[in-house]
Amino acid sequence: MNATIKDVAREAKVSIATVSRVLNNSAVVTDETKQRVLDAIKKTGYKPNALARSLKIQKTHTIGLIVPDISSPFYPEVVRGIEDIASMYSYNIFLCNTDQKEDKEMNYIEILSEKQVDGIIYMGDIIRESVKQQLHDIGIPIVLAGTEDAESEFPNVNIDNKKASYDAVKYLLSLGHKKIGMISGPFDDPIGGVQRTNGYKEALSEAKIRFKPSLVVEGNFKARQAYLAMLKLLENNVDAVFAASDEMAAAAINAIFDSGFSVPEDIHVIGFDNTYLSYMFRPTITTIQRPAYDIGAVSMRLMTKLLAKEPIDDMHVILPHQLIVRESTGYGEEKK
Incomplete structure (x- = not known):
């Protein structure tokens, strides 16, 4: 059985991307690592695929997409x-659905590297250090869509969450x-947890209302x-709720009705994203429009500029958001 690039990577104890860089004489690989890979190639008898290497040089016109959950109302529009x-x-696209699981993300990054994609567009709220390092290692353009890394090392397109x-x-x-209660994303989620909760806290602080941790509950x-x-927020007698996604806002409205209350008569609810759920659900949901499309x-256009080495004015694009007022807040009627 012929040896594969995975066999070489395993033998040399490096990533597939590192083996690929050695094969393409990349200057970013240290002499020690290069020798280890060359020794592993010799030991395994691996013979590089000339066609794949030529494709890498000539570009494959394929972009890899890493999506956390394609069944989500938000990501298909992105x-x-x-x-x-x-x-x-x-350009063609190669879509990888990961369920935001670390092992699946890392496996797909390896697969995309093997497929010699020209670049990767990464979607998802949490970028683990292991995944971030692997994205760095493959040595091709990376664009983050709807998210960002803490150090702003990668180009990205997002809103001000x-x-x-x-x-x-x-x-x-x-x-x-x-x-006002809040149903947040995971507390360790830098965007759906941290940034959106910080916005909630800032608005309360400006209104001189003390922040109560018990009024912020994870909805994940x-x-x-x-x-x-x-249901937990109802135990605390909230009179309004901000949910960090439309799906969670819809679930919150169901819980409110099941508990004998009404929306918007008793409790007002706001969601986030302006997905189809926000206008298909009844009552229709007031929400923040995050422009998914x-x-x-913009992420793909940024990628084409990176690949063509065109001048880029801004590597970190912030798109505008908008509050869309609907039935779940009584179309702006003050609660009596």
Whole structure:
């Protein structure tokens, strides 16, 4: 059986991307690592695929997409934006659904490296250090869509999540609410947890309302957990709720009705993302519009510029968000 590039990487105790760089005489590999890979090639009898190497030199016109959950109401619209721009520039896409699991993300990055993709667009809220390092290692352009890394090392396209959450909570405050609960993403999620919660806190602080940790409950972007989170908030007699996604807002509304209350008569609810759920659900959901299609389209255009080595004005693009007012907050009627 012929040896593969994976066999070489395993023998040399390096990533597939590192083996690929050695084969392509990349200057970023140390002499010691290069020798280890060459020794492993000799030991395993690996014969590099000349066609694959030539494709790497000539470019494959393929972009890898790493998506955390393609069944989410948000990400398919991002992918659509990417695909439309990719088609305009004659790029194909290779989509990988990871469920935001570390092992799947790392495995797919290896696969995309083997497929000799020209670049990778990464979607997902949490970028683990192991995944971040692997993205660095493969030595091709990376663009983050709808997320960002803490050190801003990778180009990215996103909105100002803290300001968006601040605007949502400030709107609830303008309607006369004093006890506003929040259903957040995972607390360790830098965006859906940290940034959006910080926006919630800032709006309360500006209104001179003391932050109460008991009024922020994890929903983890899952309907069932958001439903249970809402039941906990009802025990604390909240008069309004800000949910960090539309799916969690819909689950919260169900919990409110199941508990004998009404929306918007008793409790006002705001979601996040402006996905199809926000206008298909009844009552329709007031929400923050995160422009999913535009995030995808701008991310892919940024990628084409990186690959063509065109001048780029901004590697970190912040797109505008908007508050969309609907039935779940009574179309702006102050709560009596």
